[in-house]
Amino acid sequence: MAHVTLLERVKSAFARLLGRAPPEPGRFVPGSKFSLHGWLGSTPWAWPSREYLVYVPRGYSRWKRRPMIVLLHGCKQTPEEIATGTRIAALADRNGWLVLLPRQNDKANPWRCWNWFDTRTIAGDGEVAIVRAQVHAVRRAFRAHPRRIFAAGMSAGGAFAATLGMDKRQTFAGIFVHSGLASGAASGPLAALDVMMHGADTKYERVAAAARARNPGSVVPLFAMQGGRDEVVAEINAIQLVRQYLVRNGRLEPAENPPAELPPADAESAQTVGGRAMTTIDYRMGDRVVVRLVRVPELGHAWSGGDATLSYNDAEPPDATALLGDFIVEQIRYQRKLGFRRT
DSSP: OHHHHHHHHHHHHHHHHTTOSOOOOOEEEEEEEEOTTOOOSSSTTSOSEEEEEEEEOTTOOTTSOEEEEEEEOOTTOOHHHHHHHHTHHHHHHHHTOEEEEEOOOTTTOTTOOOOTTOHHHHTTOHHHHHHHHHHHHHHHHHTEEEEEEEEEEETHHHHHHHHHTTOTTOOOSEEEEESOOOTTOSSSGGGHHHHHHHOOSSOHHHHHHHHHHHSTTOOOOEEEEEETTOSSSOHHHHHHHHHHHHHHTTSSOOOSSOOSSOOOOSEEEEEEETTEEEEEEEEEETTEEEEEEEEETTOOSSEETOOTTSTTEEOSSSOHHHHHHHHHHHHHHHHHHHTOOOO
16 A cells, blocks of 8 residues: 555656646644754753744745745744644745744743743743754755745744844844744843833843854844734834844944934835735845835734734735745845855
8 A cells, every 4th residue: 555655656746747636735744843942041941942833835845945935923922822723734835935834832931931031041042952953853844945034923922033033043034023022132031011001121132243253244024014013022122133134244333322213214115005004114125125024003912914813823914925935036036146046
């Protein structure tokens, strides 16, 4: 029976290659990964391994290296919920991208938040090391493109994505943060709630300066999105996140006491999308946008344009998932312009 199944699979593969069969549908594949460096300082009893899901897009084959999104859920969420809420599978199917969805567990955090405030994680170990190990495993198993790996997240997942962008090994080609915070914004777990409401209690720009010193001349573009009615993560955090990545990318010098305002932008535009206002603020280096902030005054603490039948999603535009897709396409286009054409 096994030989028949294998034969049928081979026939199916050749049929697809010749264009004589419909592409295989997308599917979710579970996995888990351990990292020796993944122990947390805030919950040292938590085993340094996390489960994950991989979304393998419609029509996938191993003939081509593919971009990959690491999508990080928020507190009280699961990978399944953020995948459904954001409709990430549809985006992946349209573009042929892989999606890695790490899963937080209750022993590491009872609310299933990523520990973005953990000192070991901020330093590049802890949960950064675990997710980096997951990325490496999925890259090898599904042939993800090593230069086209992007991290995105919502709320605590967004704050964690911001920390992944400071990774000393520079694993990620771009970071998308929805309703999140700067890397290292909180001095510890007890300060996290206050920081979410009032902004960083640390020298958060120093985190960026240290990351740049480890990788001089490197650039990790940021797309940040923030709602004006967010009562969980205040807008000051978006301002600090933007400042941090401007320092990370060499566009801004770190300040000892950073002001609670954005630096002068290179471009700013306002538009109305589906009846809802949206402002886009860009910072450039040459012809490249290295930091973009999208502000949506009417948006609360929710994924914009998401599935509102689930918590932390707002069905009204703009469509954050589409903006994430556009951001990735823009970064890939810039890579090709520079000559990074590995497939």
